[in-house]
Every structure is written in C-alpha cells, then in structure tokens.
Amino acid sequence: MDKIKTEHLYFYYGRKQALWDINIAIPERHITALIGPSGCGKSTFLRCLNRMNDTIPRTRAEGKVLLDGQDIYSPDTNVVELRRRVGMVFQRPNPFPASVFDNVAFGPRVLGLYSRAELADVVEESLRSAGLWDEVKDNLGQDALSLSLGQQQRLCIARVVAVKPEVILMDEPCSALDPIATLKIEDLMRALSTEYTIVIVTHNMQQAARASDFTAFMLSDAERTGQLIEFGPTADVFTRPRDKRTEDYITGRFG
Amino acid sequence: MRQTPRVRWGEFAIESLIRVIGFSTVGFVIIIFLFLLREGLPAFAQIDLDNLFGTRWYPTFDLFGTLPLILGSALITITAIVIALPLGVATAVFIREVAPNWAREILKPMIEVLAGIPSVVLGFFGMTLVAPIVRETFGAPTGLVAFTGALILAYMSLPTIISVAEDALDAVPKLYRDAGLAMGATQWQTIWRVVVPAARSGILTAVMLGMGRAIGETMAVMMVTGNAARMPLGLDALFRPVRTMTATIAAEMGEVAHGSVHYHALFAIGIILFVITFLINLAAASTMFRKRRRGGLR
Numbered sequence: 161m162d163k164i165k166t167e168h169l170y171f172y173y174g175r176k177q178a179l180w181d182i183n184i185a186i187p188e189r190h191i192t193a194l195i196g197p198s199g200c201g202k203s204t205f206l207r208c209l210n211r212m213n214d215t216i217p218r219t220r221a222e223g224k225v226l227l228d229g230q231d232i233y234s235p236d237t238n239v240v241e242l243r244r245r246v247g248m249v250f251q252r253p254n255p256f257p258a259s260v261f262d263n264v265a266f267g268p269r270v271l272g273l274y275s276r277a278e279l280a281d282v283v284e285e286s287l288r289s290a291g292l293w294d295e296v297k298d299n300l301g302q303d304a305l306s307l308s309l310g311q312q313q314r315l316c317i318a319r320v321v322a323v324k325p326e327v328i329l330m331d332e333p334c335s336a337l338d339p340i341a342t343l344k345i346e347d348l349m350r351a352l353s354t355e356y357t358i359v360i361v362t363h364n365m366q367q368a369a370r371a372s373d374f375t376a377f378m379l380s381d382a383e384r385t386g387q388l389i390e391f392g393p394t395a396d397v398f399t400r401p402r403d404k405r406t407e408d409y410i411t412g413r414f415g
Numbered sequence: 416m417r418q419t420p421r422v423r424w425g426e427f428a429i430e431s432l433i434r435v436i437g438f439s440t441v442g443f444v445i446i447i448f449l450f451l452l453r454e455g456l457p458a459f460a461q462i463d464l465d466n467l468f469g470t471r472w473y474p475t476f477d478l479f480g481t482l483p484l485i486l487g488s489a490l491i492t493i494t495a496i497v498i499a500l501p502l503g504v505a506t507a508v509f510i511r512e513v514a515p516n517w518a519r520e521i522l523k524p525m526i527e528v529l530a531g532i533p534s535v536v537l538g539f540f541g542m543t544l545v546a547p548i549v550r551e552t553f554g555a556p557t558g559l560v561a562f563t564g565a566l567i568l569a570y571m572s573l574p575t576i577i578s579v580a581e582d583a584l585d586a587v588p589k590l591y592r593d594a595g596l597a598m599g600a601t602q603w604q605t606i607w608r609v610v611v612p613a614a615r616s617g618i619l620t621a622v623m624l625g626m627g628r629a630i631g632e633t634m635a636v637m638m639v640t641g642n643a644a645r646m647p648l649g650l651d652a653l654f655r656p657v658r659t660m661t662a663t664i665a666a667e668m669g670e671v672a673h674g675s676v677h678y679h680a681l682f683a684i685g686i687i688l689f690v691i692t693f694l695i696n697l698a699a700a701s702t703m704f705r706k707r708r709r710g711g712l713r
C-alpha cells in the first residue's frame with residue numbers, strides 16, 4: 161500500500177529550482193530513507209510532504225503530492241489538519257523551553273484535550289513509545305532542556321507521537337547525536353514503523369542501510385537540482401543499484 | 416609591527432578620554448545620589464516616622480504623611496501597566512508575527528516617534544481631550560482623576576513595552592515556531608502557546624521597564640490627575656483626583672524655604688522614589704540577565 165505518492169513534483173525557492181520532477185510512491189508502515197549529497201533537495205522534498213515549506217516566503221510547488229490519494233497541495237487542503245497527520249522531527253532537537261510533561265502534552269492540548277487524567281495517559285503512552293518513559297517518569301516536571309540531546313530528540317519524537325499522526329518525517333534526526341543515542345533512535349524507528357509510515361533524511365549511508373526498508377537516492381546535476389535517481393528496497397539499492405550514479409555514491413566515489 | 420610613538424600617544428589620549436567620560440557618568444550618578452541623601456536624610460530625623468509615613472500631607476500644618484503620595488503613584492502606575500501590557504504585547508505580536516513587511520517598516524519608526532513626544536504635550540492632550548471624555552463616560556465631577564493619569568502613562572510606557580517585548584519575541588528561535596506549526600498548531604496557537612511563553616522573561620522585563628518609565632513621569636501626570644493629596648482608597652479611587660510623588664516634588668520645590676523641614680521632606684520623597692525605581696530596575700535587570708530563558712507553555 162502506498163501512503164504517499166508524488167507526481168511530477170517540482171519545487172522552487174523564488175527563482176531557484178530545488179526539486180525536479182519527483183515521482184515516488186512511499187509504502188505505508190515502512191521506513192523510507194532519503195540519501196544523497198548535501199544540497200540535493202532531501203530536506204526540501206521532506207518539507208513538501210507536510211507543507212512546512214509554506215512557512216518560507218516566495219516558494220512554490222508544482223505537481224501533486226497524494227496522501228492516501230488526496231492531493232495535499234489542492235486548494236481545499238487544511239494545512240493544519242495535514243500537519244497533524246504528517247508529523248515532523250527536526251535535525252536539531254527542538255523541545256520547547258518547558259517541562260517534559262508540557263512538551264508532550266502540547267499537541268493534545270492544541271487538539272482540545274484538557275482533562276488532566278487523560279493528558280497524563282497520553283503523555284505516558286507517548287513517552288513509552290519513544291523509549292523515554294523509564295528515564296523521565298520520576299520527574300516529568302523537569303525542564304526539557306536539561307535532558308541530554310539524545311533524550312531531547314526522543315522527547316521530540318514522543319511529542320509528535322502524542323498527536324497520533326499517520327506519517328512521521330525525520331530530517332537527519334541523528335546528526336547532532338552521539339553513536340549510542342543514534343542507535344537508540346534507530347531502534348525506536350524500527351519499533352514505530354509497525355504503526356507509522358516513516359520517512360527519514362540521512363547523510364549517513366550506514367544508517368540508511370541499517371535502518372530503512374526502502375531507499376531513495378537523490379542528486380543534482382549542473383542544470384537541475386533535486387532529481388530522484390533511484391528508488392527501491394534498501395537491499396537492492398545498496399547491493400545492486402540500477403543506476404551508475406547510485407553505485408558511485410554508495411561506494412563513496414563522490415558526494 | 417612597531418608604530419610610531421606619536422600614533423600610540425594619540426591612542427593613549429583617546430583611550431584615557433573615553434575612560435574618564437565613562438567613569439564620570441557613573442560618578443555623576445553617585446554624586447546625585449549623595450546629594451539626594453544629604454538633603455533628604457535630615458527629614459527622617461526631623462519628622463516622626465509616624466508622621467512621615469502617615470496618611471496626611473499638609474506641610475503648612477507640619478503634616479508630612481507620604482503614604483497618599485506613594486499610593487497615588489502606585490495606583491496610577493499599576494493601572495497604567497494593566498492597560499498598557501495587553502496592548503503592548505498585542506502590538507509587539509502584531510508587528511513581529513503577523514504584520515507584512517511593509518507594515519512593519521511603517522510601524523516601527525512610528526512607535527519610536529511616539530516615544531519622543533514631549534510629556535508636556537501629552538499632558539496638554541490629556542487635559543483638553545482625554546479628561547472631558549473620562550468625565551462624561553464615567554460621570555465623575557471632574558476629568559482630572561487618577562484614571563486619566565493612568566491612561567496617559569499607559570500611552571507613555573507603550574513604546575518601551577512594545578520595543579522590549581518585540582525584541583523578546585524576535586529572540587525566540589524559529590525552531591520553536593516550526594515545532595509548533597509542524598505539530599498542527601495554527602499560527603495563533605503557535606504564537607500564544609509557544610512564542611509568547613518562550614518570550615515570557617523578556618516580556619516581564621518590558622513590564623518593569625515600562626513601570627520604571629511610568630513611575631518617574633512628572634509633567635503629564637501633574638497636569639491631568641487633579642493633584643489632591645488624599646489616600647486613594649475605596650472603589651472609586653481611580654475616578655477621584657490623586658497626587659503622585661513626582662508631582663508633589665515638582666509643584667512644591669519652587670516655593671519651599673531652603674533648609675526647612677518641608678524642603679527636606681521633599682527630598683525624602685525623592686529618596687523613596689529613587690529606591691522604588693532602583694528596585695524595579697534591579698528586578699528588570701535580574702530577569703534580563705538570568706542565564707537561560709526559562710519559558711513555559713500554556
């Protein structure tokens with residue numbers, strides 16, 4: 161089953177073209193990794209999937225992005241609603257300067273959940289599924305910024321999970337973390353992928369090979385930024401790439 | 416690399432000059448404070464404390480109760496802040512978060528102009544325009560009452576509150592906004608639940624600086640508050656005349672005999688005012704310098 165499909169997706173920052181004719185079908189409840197050299201449009205593509213690019217002035221998307229068959233760029237899309245269904249974890253852990261509890265409760269509160277007991281349930285459940293519960297359960301009132309970076313990133317994942325999205329987008333979620341914290345996040349992604357569709361940008365090829373089910377390789381050339389070169393099951397992309405450029409990239413010949 | 420002695424000498428001179436100027440600024444503050452103490456402290460010896468902190472200020476009868484003046488200042492300052500805070504924060508939010516660029520470009524300099532309006536002009540404006548409106552709207556016998564003063568003071572502290580609050584909002588990292596939006600919060604939810612709480616300590620600073628500005632204001636307040644030194648107690652206190660500390664000093668200093676008890680009493684008011692302002696500024700500074708901005712979410 162495809163959760164997200166793009167059809168002839170082009171993207172522009174003002175005059176600067178950043179995605180070129182992307183056609184991809186992202187399978188439901190699996191982990192899809194986006195790899196490619198820096199500046200090839202991975203983040204841009206990811207941010208098209210929940211329309212976070214809308215927050216940057218003078219940007220424009222062309223083509224279609226279908227979520228469960230519905231074009232999210234059609235004029236009658238409710239962007240707020242869309243972002244509840246498609247959550248996002250950022251490159252730098254960005255918990256709010258508030259308690260652990262308030263961080264996780266943020267989304268449910270925005271959705272109108274105010275009962276203390278129900279909130280406590282949601283917070284516990286979300287922290288558990290982010291693998292953070294045991295580390296913070298004794299002090300949910302502590303300042304989120306006092307956690308380690310790895311914990312902060314898992315808190316951000318818990319915060320997203322608390323809104324019960326369908327898709328979770330992650331933009332290089334481990335780039336600020338040490339190897340152990342990184343492995344924890346990868347385990348967590350694996351566990352979450354039974355329930356959520358996960359799309360992760362990474363510049364770490366081992367990570368993509370280890371932690372994803374499908375891999376998309378993106379590249380820019382002299383004229384066109386952000387082309388999708390190859391997409392397939394991770395094992396295939398890494399062991400028998402169809403495109404010469406993919407092979408060159410994963411064997412470290414450029415990028 | 417060696418320079419000619421002459422250049423180094425020039426630099427030395429400039430450096431010393433700047434240092435002297437810098438220290439002399441601090442020196443002047445100290446001199447002013449010492450002067451204030453010298454002229455004001457005798458009052459604390461010459462007047463019974465019961466009298467000095469009593470409820471009646473009638474210098475002709477040797478009654479120097481500063482309480483009505485202190486409360487008068489407090490009443491209009493606090494009322495002014497209660498009015499100005501929501502307006503100021505809302506304006507800052509509008510300028511920083513909502514307004515399109517061109518509107519921001521127009522609004523910011525306009526607010527700076529607002530800060531530059533002489534207080535006499537505002538007092539005049541308050542007397543001739545605001546006071547009659549207050550009188551008619553609230554059915555008070557006169558429009559020259561505490562509330563009119565508070566309105567004028569609110570207006571005067573707005574520029575401070577707006578610009579400091581705006582800086583505080585500006586300092587909130589885009590990461591927080593993105594996080595809010597990406598969780599499916601609307602733009603308003605993001606502003607009120609993420610950005611404003613994250614800027615909380617800065618907004619607190621804005622309030623204190625606004626208060627410091629308001630409590631020291633003299634001319635406009637003197638023109639519009641009626642200047643009756645009565646205890647501003649009771650529910651209608653806002654709609655009766657009051658007298659502030661500043662207005663008392665300004666009005667009476669000119670006619671008082673140098674060295675008299677009354678003279679020292681006016682300086683004592685100055686000391687009290689100085690201490691209050693100092694404490695407010697200290698509180699503002701301590702929130703400003705607190706290491707990390709602790710925020711919170713609603």
Ligand SMILES: Nc1ncnc2c1ncn2[C@@H]1O[C@H](COP(=O)(O)OP(=O)(O)O)[C@@H](O)[C@H]1O
Nearest residue numbers: 173176178197198199200201202203204205216
């Ligand atoms: N806000 C922006 N404004 C203009 N150009 C941008 C902006 N963000 C990214 N770009 C450009 O778009 C291209 C793709 O960037 P990005 O999606 O960040 O790549 P990646 O995440 O793969 O490193 C780059 O050429 C980059 O310079």
Ligand SMILES: [Mg+2]
Nearest residue numbers: 202203204361
């Ligand atoms: Mg990127």
